[in-house]
Amino acid sequence: MTAYYAQLLVNGIIAGSIYAMFAVGLAMVYGVFKFINFSHGELITWGAYLTLMFSSPPFSLPVYISIVPALLITVGIGLAQDRFVYRPLRQSNPIAILIASIGLSYMLRNGIRLCWGSDLHTFDLPLSTGILLGGVYITKIQILMMLSALLFFCILYFLLTRTLLGKSLRAVSDNIELSAIMGINMKKVTWTIWVLASVFAGSGGILLALDTSLDPMMGMNSLIKAFAAVLLGGAGNVWGALIGGLFIGIAENLSVAFISPDYKDFISYALIFILLLFKPRGFFGIAGGVR
Amino acid sequence: MKKFIFNSITVLFLISTGSVIAGEISVGSVTPLTGKLAVYGEGFQQAMLLAADEINAAGGIKGNNLKIVFEDNNSTSKGSVSAIRKLITIDKLPLIFGPASSSNFLAVCPIAQDNKTILLAAESAAAAITKCGSYVFRVFPSDLLQGVGVAELTNSLGYKEVVLTYVNNDWGVGLAEVFKAEFTASGGKIIDELPHGEGKTDYRSEILRMKRHNPKAIVNLTYIKEGATILKQAYETGLNVQWLMGSASKSPKLIDLAGKASEGVIGTYPTFSQETPQYKTFKAGWEKKYPGKKTPVFGEYNYDMVKLTALALESAASDSSDDIRDALIKVSQGYIGTTGDKSFDESGDVNASYGRWTIKDGSITDYK
Numbered sequence: 001m002t003a004y005y006a007q008l009l010v011n012g013i014i015a016g017s018i019y020a021m022f023a024v025g026l027a028m029v030y031g032v033f034k035f036i037n038f039s040h041g042e043l044i045t046w047g048a049y050l051t052l053m054f055s056s057p058p059f060s061l062p063v064y065i066s067i068v069p070a071l072l073i074t075v076g077i078g079l080a081q082d083r084f085v086y087r088p089l090r091q092s093n094p095i096a097i098l099i100a101s102i103g104l105s106y107m108l109r110n111g112i113r114l115c116w117g118s119d120l121h122t123f124d125l126p127l128s129t130g131i132l133l134g135g136v137y138i139t140k141i142q143i144l145m146m147l148s149a150l151l152f153f154c155i156l157y158f159l160l161t162r163t164l165l166g167k168s169l170r171a172v173s174d175n176i177e178l179s180a181i182m183g184i185n186m187k188k189v190t191w192t193i194w195v196l197a198s199v200f201a202g203s204g205g206i207l208l209a210l211d212t213s214l215d216p217m218m219g220m221n222s223l224i225k226a227f228a229a230v231l232l233g234g235a236g237n238v239w240g241a242l243i244g245g246l247f248i249g250i251a252e253n254l255s256v257a258f259i260s261p262d263y264k265d266f267i268s269y270a271l272i273f274i275l276l277l278f279k280p281r282g283f284f285g286i287a288g289g290v291r
Numbered sequence: 292m293k294k295f296i297f298n299s300i301t302v303l304f305l306i307s308t309g310s311v312i313a314g315e316i317s318v319g320s321v322t323p324l325t326g327k328l329a330v331y332g333e334g335f336q337q338a339m340l341l342a343a344d345e346i347n348a349a350g351g352i353k354g355n356n357l358k359i360v361f362e363d364n365n366s367t368s369k370g371s372v373s374a375i376r377k378l379i380t381i382d383k384l385p386l387i388f389g390p391a392s393s394s395n396f397l398a399v400c401p402i403a404q405d406n407k408t409i410l411l412a413a414e415s416a417a418a419a420i421t422k423c424g425s426y427v428f429r430v431f432p433s434d435l436l437q438g439v440g441v442a443e444l445t446n447s448l449g450y451k452e453v454v455l456t457y458v459n460n461d462w463g464v465g466l467a468e469v470f471k472a473e474f475t476a477s478g479g480k481i482i483d484e485l486p487h488g489e490g491k492t493d494y495r496s497e498i499l500r501m502k503r504h505n506p507k508a509i510v511n512l513t514y515i516k517e518g519a520t521i522l523k524q525a526y527e528t529g530l531n532v533q534w535l536m537g538s539a540s541k542s543p544k545l546i547d548l549a550g551k552a553s554e555g556v557i558g559t560y561p562t563f564s565q566e567t568p569q570y571k572t573f574k575a576g577w578e579k580k581y582p583g584k585k586t587p588v589f590g591e592y593n594y595d596m597v598k599l600t601a602l603a604l605e606s607a608a609s610d611s612s613d614d615i616r617d618a619l620i621k622v623s624q625g626y627i628g629t630t631g632d633k634s635f636d637e638s639g640d641v642n643a644s645y646g647r648w649t650i651k652d653g654s655i656t657d658y659k
Contacts, residue, residue: 212524261487
């Protein structure tokens with residue numbers, strides 16, 4: 001019986017680390033540009049599909065190599081989103097940007113359908129039984145998922161606290177006008193945010209696809225969880241997003257012990273409602289900004 | 292020139308109002324002759340024409356020749372709707388053979404029912420068709436019957452306690468209800484029962500729940516994609532059980548997606564004996580008319596549908612659709628066609644017998 005709950009907990013941590021990777025980009029973009037990027041989910045999907053493309057004919061690269069060009073193109077998509085849609089709209093009203101991001105999300109998702117169809121795809125990885133650790137099964141991909149999330153967040157921590165770029169990023173999110181007056185290179189900061197958001201989303205998408213499979217809706221479905229994580233952590237708070245993601249992953253997986261598994265998404269949606277009603281700034285969103 | 296045009300119009304008029312021409316009785320057919328189902332549509336058409344030829348060679352219907360007016364639906368629901376509207380309003384036909392694929396068939400059901408036109412299906416399995424109405428019949432067994440088929444399979448393999456999981460939609464829930472009723476009535480016990488969402492990519496929580504009870508067998512009523520994902524993730528989490536499935540997952544695609552995790556799955560599918568005299572007659576007729584061609588998918592069902600229709604038209608009191616409908620129900624009782632007993636029940640469905648499939652060495656074979 002303990003093995004059962006331990007397995008639920010491990011499943012929760014795995015799911016949570018991926019949610020956190022999706023949430024961090026969303027939180028950063030919100031922290032600096034003050035809008036919710038609905039097309040963030042599509043960076044997840046494109047990352048995964050591009051890896052599939054480079055690992056199948058005519059490219060036929062090994063999966064671990066295909067990740068490189070796939071992530072580069074995903075970053076390109078992220079930067080293009082900003083250059084061609086969000087930057088021209090930056091001074092217009094927030095609703096316009098919101099609607100634009102929803103439109104962009106549809107466009108990118110249907111682009112996936114156009115190129116690869118709506119059918120389910122999988123990476124042809126050899127199937128093997130997971131490793132048994134103290135009654136808990138865990139696959140190699142799942143271990144990789146947790147390690148990647150850990151590594152990514154460590155790098156992010158050093159970037160934000162130990163480098164000038166990171167410090168200017170945090171300054172910009174505190175006050176964008178003042179930072180510009182103080183001579184912070186806004187172009188570089190904007191660029192960094194989109195690169196980080198795209199790399200986190202794209203890598204998370206690839207890992208998720210390796211663990212399960214690919215379909216055009218995978219980004220959209222994960223985005224809802226990422227929203228919940230961001231709300232929980234406090235909009236704009238990177239560390240809040242990490243803890244929020246883990247919390248949601250663990251909560252919904254532990255809920256399986258009590259409610260039918262098919263309704264476990266209920267937990268993340270219920271959390272969104274409760275938080276918006278009682279704690280609209282999240283648990284860590286005391287001061288906002290990228291921290 | 293003018294005379295030529297006038298004559299052409301007259302001829303066209305005569306052709307298009309086929310049911311009026313003396314010596315011919317016409318019925319309609321909405322068939323996918325173009326589009327993605329065209330590969331099957333051609334076979335359906337050939338099987339129907341074979342049956343019509345045999346009927347006409349044997350003296351036709353009340354001395355008249357049976358004629359099938361084919362209308363293409365471009366394999367789409369939209370095309371099916373326009374095709375059936377033409378057959379009902381312009382050709383004024385009392386009986387129409389419906390289009391393949393359940394969604395196309397369901398699109399035309401209400402139109403036929405509202406216009407009191409008899410609609411027959413030869414290859415649509417969706418359970419929802421049962422509720423289409425009193426003018427809708429099918430010679431193909433409903434998916435719901437599979438619930439019974441899987442229960443019989445479970446019993447005969449000696450599993451008294453199983454975990455039941457099914458795809459969480461109308462089809463899955465309906466199928467699970469039938470299975471449960473049948474299985475518990477025969478003394479079986481369902482240890483746990485859980486729905487799984489359609490189209491999800493992660494079923495690990497569901498699998499964990501199934502595993503909790505250490506079942507020997509799991510009945511999994513689902514589609515191909517969902518089935519493959521569950522089999523794969525169950526394999527990864529070390530769940531080693533006998534999987535029992537229906538015919539909706541019987542596809543080489545299941546093996547493509549799940550690989551070796553699909554080995555040993557046992558399932559049921561609707562089938563019929565190829566040893567009956569009826570089947571042999573069909574086979575001989577087919578080889579004579581289309582030498583060197585393989586019998587098409589569902590060809591036998593299409594053949595039976597036309598044969599049964601001819602019997603109904605023969606014994607109908609008039610050519611009104613109500614009379615034909617009464618006659619159709621009557622002649623179907625105890626009628627043994629190529630695909631077995633075609634007696635319509637009160638909702639226009641037929642019974643079926645089930646075969647068994649299993650996956651062995653990466654391919655689907657009959658389970659013995």
